[in-house]
Amino acid sequence: MSCELCEIRKAEILYQDKEIVVAVKDNVLTPGQITVFPKEHFTIMEMVPSKIMGRCLGAAKKISIAVFENMGAQGTNILIRNGLAAGQNLPHFCIEIIPRQENDGLKLSWEPKQLMEDELDQIFLQLTDDGEVTLVEDKRQKKEEVEVLDEDSEDVEENKKDNGKDNRKNPKTLDKGKENYLLKSLRRMP
Secondary structure, eight states, X not given: OOOTXXXXXXXXXXXXXXXXXXXXXXXXXXXXXXXXXXXXXXXXXXXXXXXXXXXXXXXXXXXXXXXXXXXXXXXXXXXOOOSGGGTOOSSSOXXXXXXXXXXXXXXXXXXXXXXXXXXXXXXXHXXXXXXXXXXXXXXXXXXXXXXXXXXXXXXXXXXXXXXXXOOOOOTTOOOTTOOOHHHHHHHHOO
């Protein structure tokens, strides 16, 4: 079975290095939606090595900042559809950064349901070992320090060598006269 992300066209790629790709697809929920995914094919999040997962999350964070600052978004949804029951429609792990505006008509919310105390106890027992929370470590992976994208990383230099330029905008910089989106968000909080 072919994978849409593995076969993505170069024209859609905003950034890539030896481990991850950041791309714009034509089938999106809102204009400006960006997809971050590992180059190597991993079907679900649990298969992605910690180092690559850290790079994907670091890229998603930077893309979210760029969407706020460069596209004037009022919010972003960061979406991972992990498994068929979660609505995953591509057999390749990815993170979607979805630009949002107030009253844009996109409904991604759901109504929370109140659990009974015995349901909470059951969940607690399923996720703990002798009353202690355990985080399961994938035995196939070595312990790795999570690495995030860094403007000075070797991968960016390799990307510059490959195509002669740095295709990324620096989302850390704020244009003079533009208000910081974090301050805008804080003012809106009740």
